[in-house]
Amino acid sequence: MVGAGELPATTQEFHGFFRAYCPYVARVALTILGNPDEVDDVVQEVFLIAHRRLRDLREAGALKAWLATITVREARRRLRRRKYRALLGLDRDAAEIEHPAEDDGSMDQRLMLQRLEKALDDLPVAERIAWLLRSEGYSLEQVSLHCECSLATAKRRIAGAQKKLRSWLGEDEPRGESP
Amino acid sequence: MNELIAGRRALLESALRERYTYEHVRGLAESATKRGAKRTRRKIAVGVGATVALVALVVSRSWEPRVVSPLEQSMARAPVHVVATPTPMYSVVPLGVQAPQWSEAPPEDTALPRIRLDAGDVRVEVPERLRVDLSPPPGANFREATVEGDHAVFDLRWQHAAVVVASERGEVTVYVDGSVHRLEPGDRLVVGASTRSQLASSTRARETSRRADGRRPDWKKLARAGDLEGARTALRDVRVHDPEDLMFAADTLRRAGHPGEAEVYLRRVVESHPNHVVAPVAAFTLGKLYLQRMNRPADAARMFARVRSAPGGGGALREDALAREVESWAEAGRIATARSLAQAYVEQHPQGRHVPAMRRYLD
Numbered sequence: 254m255v256g257a258g259e260l261p262a263t264t265q266e267f268h269g270f271f272r273a274y275c276p277y278v279a280r281v282a283l284t285i286l287g288n289p290d291e292v293d294d295v296v297q298e299v300f301l302i303a304h305r306r307l308r309d310l311r312e313a314g315a316l317k318a319w320l321a322t323i324t325v326r327e328a329r330r331r332l333r334r335r336k337y338r339a340l341l342g343l344d345r346d347a348a349e350i351e352h353p354a355e356d357d358g359s360m361d362q363r364l365m366l367q368r369l370e371k372a373l374d375d376l377p378v379a380e381r382i383a384w385l386l387r388s389e390g391y392s393l394e395q396v397s398l399h400c401e402c403s404l405a406t407a408k409r410r411i412a413g414a415q416k417k418l419r420s421w422l423g424e425d426e427p428r429g430e431s432p
Numbered sequence: 433m434n435e436l437i438a439g440r441r442a443l444l445e446s447a448l449r450e451r452y453t454y455e456h457v458r459g460l461a462e463s464a465t466k467r468g469a470k471r472t473r474r475k476i477a478v479g480v481g482a483t484v485a486l487v488a489l490v491v492s493r494s495w496e497p498r499v500v501s502p503l504e505q506s507m508a509r510a511p512v513h514v515v516a517t518p519t520p521m522y523s524v525v526p527l528g529v530q531a532p533q534w535s536e537a538p539p540e541d542t543a544l545p546r547i548r549l550d551a552g553d554v555r556v557e558v559p560e561r562l563r564v565d566l567s568p569p570p571g572a573n574f575r576e577a578t579v580e581g582d583h584a585v586f587d588l589r590w591q592h593a594a595v596v597v598a599s600e601r602g603e604v605t606v607y608v609d610g611s612v613h614r615l616e617p618g619d620r621l622v623v624g625a626s627t628r629s630q631l632a633s634s635t636r637a638r639e640t641s642r643r644a645d646g647r648r649p650d651w652k653k654l655a656r657a658g659d660l661e662g663a664r665t666a667l668r669d670v671r672v673h674d675p676e677d678l679m680f681a682a683d684t685l686r687r688a689g690h691p692g693e694a695e696v697y698l699r700r701v702v703e704s705h706p707n708h709v710v711a712p713v714a715a716f717t718l719g720k721l722y723l724q725r726m727n728r729p730a731d732a733a734r735m736f737a738r739v740r741s742a743p744g745g746g747g748a749l750r751e752d753a754l755a756r757e758v759e760s761w762a763e764a765g766r767i768a769t770a771r772s773l774a775q776a777y778v779e780q781h782p783q784g785r786h787v788p789a790m791r792r793y794l795d
Binding site for chain 1: 433434436437439440441443444445
């Protein structure tokens, strides 16, 4: 098993590395995509990329952030593809994608979560990702790092998404509350 | 908004917990590795294909075309580690191997058979069970033959129209056109010779082995004298039957630092003498061996469960076996099973000495 801060050198160690970081990558992917059915593919892609490029990584301490950045990149690609497919009528509307919220929770909660998913799907992809990462507790610096943009751009995306979501979800203007 | 996000997070995490079990993650890892390997192969094929084809074209003019044997084909599909020495015989060995088939990739701790080819001889090391189907060589007087090994090591040698099966260790059974031959360590059986000479060969080998027994040092005496390696060497030439002797042999091999060999003897106690008084001890020892020395926690858990299901409930070992089973399942990634067994432990043994450790699994 490869522990945190170590880079896998052999296939066996890579399996250990996969097991150690798979849940983390899956969590980041699911946060952004909101659809469990897509997560497996993202996880596999991320680790395939990691497998190819691991030797380029010089600092073992940056491994987790590096994986998160790859995951965000892969999730972004999928969200864009999802939008294009919806636009061309090749796919179900993004808002209709089954969501775990449909299996659990009260009716009010389910409806609210469905509205949130719909609103998230209507956001520009870059704003969606930045806002979701921030709402999950990532610092602004981490958001800008994983989104591969400047700090100012990250802030602007988060603020833009926040404003739109509040408007669409019928919430009042912010009172010092931020995601 | 924050409440809504918290609700989304909770639901997504519950989906994640259900989805990303140990088994699933392992399957994903296998699948990712295969996809990665496939891509790498494709790239290599595209990148150097032309060069290789050119070289192959030139070289093939001076080489015989290579025949793919049934053995090689089977090996390509079976998850078996093969160390092959390509020889002219290799491509014409009339052998097919049925290696264990898994519906999915075997667990990491699965001991795999080792099959080594050398100048037409085949050496088979079987940590668990393996069946080798022998196709009759030209001129052989048998139609079908199968060699089964159980925790065994045996050699196959092709001699004209016959195949010689030589057992070195473990349980080796040879099925030839409906007849069954059980070989003991040191026995040889010529498959393809006349039935009479088959038996003569086998019996002669056994008699030779027995005659040699008189000159061989007693493994038990050596073990008691502390010569563990000597006892180990002597053990290779004898067949141990008595459950207590099997336990003694296992202890000797464990102390000598050969857990894999000790496992063979412990398994024989567990499987061949399940009602004997030492069977729960053997199962418990085997469980510890798997857990602590052989990195096979799932097998360990099954052995500890076996202690509990033994006649008498495992006696004094029952409580410890249950605690060890919890530890093993947790080690194997079966957290839910470990947790429910930890709960059972706390309920059955509220004053038990493992209660603090068990509570850690319940938190």
